Amino acid sequence: MIEISNLTHVYEQVDREIIALKDLSLNIREGEFVVFVGRNGSGKSTLAKHLNGLLLPTSGSVKIDGFETSLEENLWKIRQRVGMIFQNPDNQIVATVVEEDVAFGPENLGVPREEIRRHIDEALRSVHMSEYARFEPHLLSGGQKQRVAIAGVLAMEPKYLVLDEPTSMLDPKGKREVIEIIQKLNKEQGVTVILVTHSIEESIYADRIVGIGRGQIVLDASPRDFFGETELLEGLGVDMPSAALLSLKLQKEGYEISRALSMEELADSLCSLN
Amino acid sequence: MLIELKNVSFTYMPDTPLAQQAIKNVGFSVRTGEFVGLVGPTGSGKSTLIQHFNGLLEPLAGEVLIDGRRIGSEISALLVRQKIGVVFQFPENQLFEDTVFKDVAFGPCNLKCSDEEIEERVRSALKMVGLDYFEFKDRSPFTLSGGEMRRVAIAGVLAMNPSCLVLDEPTSGLDSIGKREILTHLERLNKEHGLTIILISHDMNEIARMVDRVVVLNEGKIEFDGSPKEVFLKRDDLLKMGLDVPEYASLLIKLNERGFDVPLDLFELNEVKDSIVCALERRSR
Secondary structure: OEEEEEEEEEEEOOOOEEEEEEEEEEEEOOOOEEEEEOOOOOOHHHHHHHOOOOOOOOEEEEEEOOEEOOOHHHHHHHHHHEEEEOOOHHHOOOOOOHHHHHHHHHHHOOOOHHHHHHHHHHHHHHOOOHHHOOOOHHHOOHHHHHHHHHHHHHOOOOOEEEEEOOOOOOOHHHHHHHHHHHHHHHHHHOOEEEEEOOOHHHHOOOOEEEEEEOOEEEEEEOHHHHOOOHHHHHHHOOOOOHHHHHHHHHHHOOOOOOOOOOHHHHHHHHHHOO | OOEEEEEEEEEEOOOOOOOEEEEEEEEEEEOOOOEEEEEOOOOOOHHHHHHHHOOOOOOOEEEEEEOOEEEOOOEOHHHHHHHEEEEOOOHHHHOOOOOHHHHHHHHHHHOOOOHHHHHHHHHHHHHHOOOOHHHHOOOOHHHOOHHHHHHHHHHHHHOOOOOEEEEEOOOOOOOHHHHHHHHHHHHHHHHOOOOEEEEEOOOHHHHHHHOOEEEEEEOOEEEEEEOHHHHOOOHHHHHHHOOOOOHHHHHHHHHHHOOOOOOOOOOOHHHHHHHHHHHHHHHHO
């Protein structure tokens, strides 16, 4: 369980202070798939960086399975439990061979050699990259590199995976690959996922969408309820899914269809008319 | 013809074991006033290609002409860079001055423009990207939102008075409001100022909505070149390359497979709605 209580974060600048998070409270249960959305500068990345102690609260607290991030002796335990993935895969790869890169985390944790082998193999299998174990990372596509970065985190066997816009630099195929892996890790391996994204198509797969505006939670709801709050969406800078827009238009024409979140859903409900 | 590439090939690290051919025998031209979308999977050669447009890279074989003049021998690379402004990915990382004015003025200052000329160019460049001159000129670029920073960076290129703007994923990483702002201004620059625009994007919805012509690059070669309607009909080929079709097109394809009589080449909300309503009415008859 991740417990965020009355979290405030202030960035100190030379001439002024910027309040990035303001008295924010949120709990994330094990096994959940939670998406953070909001405008650029809303504080969602700041919040993500609090989840493994990369940033520490100005006031309030963040606890991971009961361990407070503000106590230095907890940081190792916390970072083993909470893996982070960032936007640019090139900045996250450190070794010259894929499997060595994946080994970096467990090696630093002092995991015994035979164990490390097992961790690497399992991690690469989870992201469907086993056959690339001996490849040089620079020969991989963006989506493949991002999956290697995820494997590197998985090799530490984290309970929580925090991903900050992991697909925004990838091409459509790369995006699909990474999203499929994230969904699979959550559904099949029970990894708790916290995904920061601007992509509406990616957020509809979540259990919960948390909308953040000016450092506070504006809306916290299931995707279906979230995208029903038309007026709040505007302020959050979030568009409605195209499928929802189109279903509203068709409702206005008098067709009795429910508001769809994805094109698959919309196609199904159109086919079931009459 | 504004930009003309004739049989251009480029290889990184030629004559070494690491040689990698990035573009192969590409022939391609852009007319003044066009709005062209350039799409392709990662590694297809898009970035290599656009660096040929303004002489940042010289072709290993073939030639690049700007206004009919060959870069290097008939027109200097310096002049080409004023004519063809390139906005690279995450251009806000290249902001460096302490005020918006100085950052946008950097190019015209280097061209040794007069003070009045510089101010005039900064004013009009900021206006073109929808930023109020008096509100923004004295602010530090680093206190702006992501979308505003990116627009300042684009203004810095516009201040060179280019006739063509090439943008490499100008909306990536921006929220939907920031995206819309950038796209609205690009559309206006093209329609009202007659600026030629070449837009690289992975977002097929964006491409379908904005451009007159889509060029698809794959493995260093031009695979398709046509209107969005023509190109996005090649769904299977695009998927195989790792690309996609716009969302509404994917819905229409699904409906078509399930017996709906709908056209497949519509990308705009109201058009799509009308075509579905028509198909539903025909079915109920």
